[in-house]
Amino acid sequence: MQPPSDLLAAPETEAADTATAVENPTVGIDQSVGDFTYDVKYAFDAGSGLNEGVIRYISDVKKEASWILDFRLKAYQTFLDKPMPTHWATKDLENIDFNKIRYYLSQGQKPKRTWDEVPDDIKRTFERLGIPEQERKFLAGVEAQFDSEAAYSNVKDIVAKQGVIFCNSTEALREHPEIFRKWFGKVIPTGDNKFSALNSAVFSGGSFIYVPPGVKVAMPLQAYFRINAENFGQFERTLIIADEGAEVTYMEGCTAPKFSTSTLHSAVVELVALKGAKIQYITVQNWAPNVFNLVTKRAIAMEDAEVKWIDCNIGSRLTMKYPGVILKGKRARGEVISIALANDGQHQDTGAKMIHAADDTTSVIVAKSISVGQGRSTYRGVVHIPKHLKGCKNNTECDALLINTNSRTDTYPAIVVRGDTHAVQHEASVSKVSEDMIFYMQQRGLTEAQAMSLAVNGFVNDLVRQFPMEYSVELKRLIDLEMEGSVG
Amino acid sequence: MPSLEIRDLFVALAATPDKPIVKGLNLTIRTGEVHAIMGPNGTGKSTLSKAIAGHPDYVITSGDVILDGKSILEMEPDERARAGLFLAFQYPSEIPGVSIANFVRAAVQARLAEGEELDATAYYKRLYAKMDLLKIDRKFTSRSVNEGFSGGEKKRCEILQMAMLEPTFSLMDETDSGLDIDALRIVAEGVNLMRGDKLGVLLITHYQRLLDYIVPDFVHVMYDGRIVKSGDKSLALELEAKGYDWVKQELAASSAAVANA
Numbered sequence: 001m002q003p004p005s006d007l008l009a010a011p012e013t014e015a016a017d018t019a020t021a022v023e024n025p026t027v028g029i030d031q032s033v034g035d036f037t038y039d040v041k042y043a044f045d046a047g048s049g050l051n052e053g054v055i056r057y058i059s060d061v062k063k064e065a066s067w068i069l070d071f072r073l074k075a076y077q078t079f080l081d082k083p084m085p086t087h088w089a090t091k092d093l094e095n096i097d098f099n100k101i102r103y104y105l106s107q108g109q110k111p112k113r114t115w116d117e118v119p120d121d122i123k124r125t126f127e128r129l130g131i132p133e134q135e136r137k138f139l140a141g142v143e144a145q146f147d148s149e150a151a152y153s154n155v156k157d158i159v160a161k162q163g164v165i166f167c168n169s170t171e172a173l174r175e176h177p178e179i180f181r182k183w184f185g186k187v188i189p190t191g192d193n194k195f196s197a198l199n200s201a202v203f204s205g206g207s208f209i210y211v212p213p214g215v216k217v218a219m220p221l222q223a224y225f226r227i228n229a230e231n232f233g234q235f236e237r238t239l240i241i242a243d244e245g246a247e248v249t250y251m252e253g254c255t256a257p258k259f260s261t262s263t264l265h266s267a268v269v270e271l272v273a274l275k276g277a278k279i280q281y282i283t284v285q286n287w288a289p290n291v292f293n294l295v296t297k298r299a300i301a302m303e304d305a306e307v308k309w310i311d312c313n314i315g316s317r318l319t320m321k322y323p324g325v326i327l328k329g330k331r332a333r334g335e336v337i338s339i340a341l342a343n344d345g346q347h348q349d350t351g352a353k354m355i356h357a358a359d360d361t362t363s364v365i366v367a368k369s370i371s372v373g374q375g376r377s378t379y380r381g382v383v384h385i386p387k388h389l390k391g392c393k394n395n396t397e398c399d400a401l402l403i404n405t406n407s408r409t410d411t412y413p414a415i416v417v418r419g420d421t422h423a424v425q426h427e428a429s430v431s432k433v434s435e436d437m438i439f440y441m442q443q444r445g446l447t448e449a450q451a452m453s454l455a456v457n458g459f460v461n462d463l464v465r466q467f468p469m470e471y472s473v474e475l476k477r478l479i480d481l482e483m484e485g486s487v488g
Numbered sequence: 489m490p491s492l493e494i495r496d497l498f499v500a501l502a503a504t505p506d507k508p509i510v511k512g513l514n515l516t517i518r519t520g521e522v523h524a525i526m527g528p529n530g531t532g533k534s535t536l537s538k539a540i541a542g543h544p545d546y547v548i549t550s551g552d553v554i555l556d557g558k559s560i561l562e563m564e565p566d567e568r569a570r571a572g573l574f575l576a577f578q579y580p581s582e583i584p585g586v587s588i589a590n591f592v593r594a595a596v597q598a599r600l601a602e603g604e605e606l607d608a609t610a611y612y613k614r615l616y617a618k619m620d621l622l623k624i625d626r627k628f629t630s631r632s633v634n635e636g637f638s639g640g641e642k643k644r645c646e647i648l649q650m651a652m653l654e655p656t657f658s659l660m661d662e663t664d665s666g667l668d669i670d671a672l673r674i675v676a677e678g679v680n681l682m683r684g685d686k687l688g689v690l691l692i693t694h695y696q697r698l699l700d701y702i703v704p705d706f707v708h709v710m711y712d713g714r715i716v717k718s719g720d721k722s723l724a725l726e727l728e729a730k731g732y733d734w735v736k737q738e739l740a741a742s743s744a745a746v747a748n749a
Contacts, residue, residue, distance in 0.1 A: 435544060440581040442565040443541050443574075444595040444649060451566075454594055458585030458632070 049099040052076065055201055058104045062170045062204070065177065075190045075200030082194040090347060092318050096292055101264055103202045103235070159217060164248075165210040166221060169237045172208030179210050183241055187270035187326070188298050195294040199235045199268040206236030206267065211246035211277075220249040220282070220468060238269040242277035242305075249280040251471065263291045265316075271299035271307055275329065278306045284471055286478050287316035289345060295321045298353070301361075303329030310466060312339040313348050314478050322380060324353030327361035327392075338367040339460050339475075342375030342407075343482055351380035351412075360391040367398040368460050371407035372482070378410045379428075387418035396426045401459045403433050403452060431459075453483035490556050490572070492517045492657045492688060497551035499532070499539040505547050509535045511713030512551070519656060520685040524699055525692045526724065527710035528732040529663075533692045534578060536710075537659040541575040542568050555657070570599055574655030576646045576675075578663055583633040588645060589615065591633045592652050599653075618651040622678055640671040647678030657688045662698055676701030696728035709735050 055076055059069040086093050159166055165176055172180050190200040211217055242248050265287065273279045279299065287293050293316040299307040309323035325334025336352035354363035369377035379398045394417075400409040409430060417424050433455045441451035456479050457464070464472045499510035509532040517523050527533055539546040540553050542565035552559050560568050583591060592615065597606045619626065624644055634642055650658055662675060679689060679702050691702060699707075699721065707724045709717040711732075716739055717723065727735070 434581070437581040437583060439541075439543055439565060440577065441583070441591075443569050443577075444591070444653065445566055445569040445598040446594055447566050447598070448564075450594065450598060454586055454591070455583065458583055461585035 048102050050076070050101070050103055050202070054103055058202060058204065061104070062174075064170070064173065067181075068173055071185065071190075072201050072203075075197050078191045079194060079197035079201055082191065082197055084194055090318060090349065092347065093292070093294075096264060104204055158219075159221070162215045162217065163212040164215060164217060165208070167208055169203060169206045169208055169239075172239070176208075176210070179241070180208055180239055183270065183272050184239055185270075187272060187300050188268055188296050192296060195266045196268050196296045199237060199266050199296070203235045203237035203268065205234070206238040206269075207240070207250070208238070209240040209248065209250065211240075211242045211248045213243040213274075214245045215243075216247040217249070220251050222251045234265045234267070236267045238267065239272075240270070240279060240281070241272045242274060242279050244274045245276040246274075247278040249282065249468075251282040251468065252284075263288070265291055265293045265295070267295045267297075269295070269297040271297075273299060273301045273305035273307050273332075275302045276304045277302070278308075280308045280310065281323075282310040282467065282471065284312045284314075284467075284475055284478070285316070285319075286314045287319070289315060289317055289343070291316045293319040293321065295319075297321065297323040298326065299324065299334070300326045300328050301332035301334055303358075304331050305329060306333045306335075308335040308337070309352070310337045310463075311350070312467075312475060313350055314341045314482060315343070316346060316348075318347045318349065320349045322351045322353050322382075324355065324382075325363065326355045326357055327363060328357050329361075330358045331360045331362075332358060333362045333364075335364040336367070337463050337466055338365075339463055340367070340369040340377050341456070341479065341482055342369070342371050342377040344373035344375055347376045347378070349378040349380060351378075351382075353382045354384070354394060355382075356385040356389060356392045356394075359389050361389075362393045364394070365396040365398075366463060367396075368401070368463055369398075369409060370401045370403065370456055370459065371409050372403045374404075374406055374408075376408045376410075378412065380412045381414065383413075383415040383417070383424070385417045385419065385422050385424070389419060390421045392417075392419075392422045394422075394424045396424075398428045399459075400428075400430045401433065401456065402430065403456070449484045450480075453480045456483060490519045490656050490688070491554075492573075492690075493552075493554040494536075494540070495552045495554065497536075497539075497553065498549045499535055499546055500549055502545055502547045505549055508549060509713055510539065513710075513714055515690075515708065515715060517657060517688045517690055519688045521706065522679070522683065522689040522691060522702065522704045523706045523708060524702075524704035524724065525690065525708045525710050525715070526694065526696070526727060529694065531710045532713045533694075533710055534661055534663055537575055537661045537690070537692055540568075540659060541565060541573060566598070569653075569655075572656035574650050574653060574658040576650060576658060576660040576662075578661040580634050580642055580646055582635045582637075584635055586633050587630050588633055588648070589629040592629075592649055595649070595653060615652060618648060621681060622648060622651060624648060639668055640674055643671045643674045643678075647674060651678065651682060655687070657690070658682075659690045660692060662691065662693045672698055672701060696724050699724045711735055711739065 052073065055072045056069065059072055084093050165172070165179065173184070185200060188196050190197050209221065240248065240250060269281070271279050271281060285293065297309065301307045307325045311321065311323055313319050313321065323336050327334055334354050338350055338352060340348035340350045342348040348369060351367060352365040354365065356363065363383065365381055367379050367381070369379060371377045377400065381396060383394045383396060385392045385394065394415070396413060396415065398411055398413065400411070402409060411428050413426060415424060415426060433452060437455060438448060438451045441454060442448060446454065457476055464475055467475060494513055494515045497510055497513045498508045500506065500508045513536065515523070525533055535546060539548055542563070548561055553561060555571055555573065560571065563571065593606065593611060596611060600606060615629065616626065619629070628644070634645060637645065660675070660679070676698065683689070691698070691704060693699070704721055704724070707719055707721060708715045709723070709727065717735060
């Protein structure tokens with residue numbers, strides 16, 4: 001089984017520029033959102049820049065088996081060999097200085113079992129982010145990652161009773177290689193793109209989950225990721241395997257403090273849904289406006305399996321992320337629900353990939369983007385249905401909302417369908433928040449920012465309803481924060 | 489007693505500030521009063537209401553609007569609203585994905601002091617009480633604001649918002665000649681229910697028909713950007729019988745008299 005490579009390189013077709021970015025000095029972003037940091041003493045620090053020594057250091061600190069070190073070193077070579085995917089997306093990628101990035105930091109702690117054991121400084125950081133409410137509520141389901149290592153985790157014990165394995169990448173590969181090695185790096189091969197290669201070389205943290213056959217995990221498993229050191233790239237690695245008939249929901253939330261120099265986040269997330277399994281993967285991200293968020297996410301769905309990505313991207317300097325599903329088994333179903341908000345100075349280049357590889361497979365893509373000020377959002381999608389298949393279905397819907405005449409949105413849907421027994425639908429729309437709509441809401445007493453926020457929340461409302469309750473509340477709060485800063 | 493005073497008001501489109509549409513209009517409304525402004529199409533009736541509410545398309549080139557002794561001209565539209573001014577829109581905007589219940593809730597929340605949280609239970613209790621009063625179906629408020637609404641539903645939505653926000657002064661733009669009888673009744677019943685010494689109403693209409701349902705205390709005839717004739721409800725009937733040409737002729741006669749004097 002070799003999935004199609006080059007996930008990041010979706011072809012550009014049917015380019016449809018609806019507006020051109022123009023200087024707009026009146027619209028600013030709220031620079032204070034997430035602008036804080038705490039002095040954290042790192043027990044292990046691989047320094048700046050990347051070379052073989054750094055990779056050996058990481059592997060050594062983690063006490064990894066030699067096959068993992070070999071995997072990392074090979075990936076490093078691939079990373080060096082691969083060109084930057086600059087030609088098709090944005091030249092901004094060229095501004096990443098790989099020599100200034102710190103590839104590994106750790107406090108040298110083992111994951112904590114209870115909230116009480118979590119160091120106060122880490123708690124304080126979470127509190128500042130408004131996370132504790134959910135922590136309290138969902139304490140049992142939380143695995144919070146602090147920088148590269150999970151700082152808190154007690155969910156393991158609870159789900160372990162069902163035979164579920166839930167741990168970080170280091171522990172998983174050390175303790176359960178017989179389960180994870182088989183799929184590790186198989187859904188997303190190292191050489192898929194430059195950033196998956198980078199991740200494969202220096203990965204740290206992330207969640208590895210195995211759900212045994214027929215087990216339905218009732219509580220959503222959660223993890224919070226953030227970056228807390230200047231120039232520190234976070235390269236988490238996640239692999240979720242739902243065995244036959246198993247069901248699991250994973251939730252990931254990201255917020256990061258603001259720094260003056262660019263930060264890189266480059267994760268690799270692989271999902272494996274075996275026969276009849278269901279995986280739902282939910283992300284709400286709110287990156288600081290200086291973060292490069294270059295993530296490769298892909299799932300493989302076997303016979304009758306279902307995979308659903310719910311992906312919400314707010315913030316960052318540049319996000320490139322196209323969750324995909326390879327519909328490998330008959331009647332497999334893949335779904336991507338995507339919300340992207342690009343504020344001033346930000347570029348959200350997001351979308352979805354649906355690779356149909358079996359008969360009667362179904363895929364659904366619903367993408368909504370919001371461009372504010374000079375923010376730019378791009379939908380980039382691939383739907384591939386080859387000729388030899390029968391009865392495949394795809395429905396793609398992309399809607400864009402523009403909140404300023406200077407904002408920009410592009411849509412690049414690449415839908416390749418061969419054969420005559422398939423049903424494919426594609427819809428796209430672009431709308432604007434009109435002056436009259438804002439005035440109408442202001443006339444009812446809402447400030448301009450509140451009015452815009454409400455308009456945006458309304459635009460994404462049908463998608464937000466699919467989020468778990470506490471996430472939709474958080475999402476609304478994030479949108480409010482973004483819109484507060486966007487009114488000139 | 490609270491009052492809304494419009495003093496020698498000149499209004500133009502922001503794009504063409506040297507071409508006034510409202511030209512020196514004077515009017516004072518007190519709470520407890522219902523004023524009707526009538527007049528032929530294109531005399532600036534809708535412009536007047538939008539300018540008072542602070543619509544960015546319009547600019548007040550001179551004169552003043554005073555709410556409870558304070559000029560509102562420097563205030564943002566939302567500040568004017570929170571100060572007690574309500575505009576019932578002729579063509580209210582659609583807000584896709586935002587339910588009426590949530591929209592009104594946001595508007596009510598916006599009136600609370602900073603940090604004060606809305607009591608959701610009390611809010612819904614009040615919302616449902618108002619809906620019962622206005623004979624509005626419970627399902628109505630879960631629909632997106634004005635999205636795909638009929639003319640009558642739009643009016644119902646406006647009236648419900650007015651009932652919930654309890655303004656001191658309501659400007660009601662009902663100039664549309666195409667308004668059906670059902671929509672007229674909804675507006676009229678709403679206003680009649682809310683009518684009282686805590687509310688002042690400025691009813692803008694083209695036809696006498698609406699005034700069959702809402703009996704005004706004062707009737708003003710607007711022509712060419714000004715109020716040219718004021719009277720009680722009988723003026724509306726006279727207008728209906730004689731038509732607007734009668735006003736025009738009277739005006740022409742009086743200005744001729746001025747010219748001859």
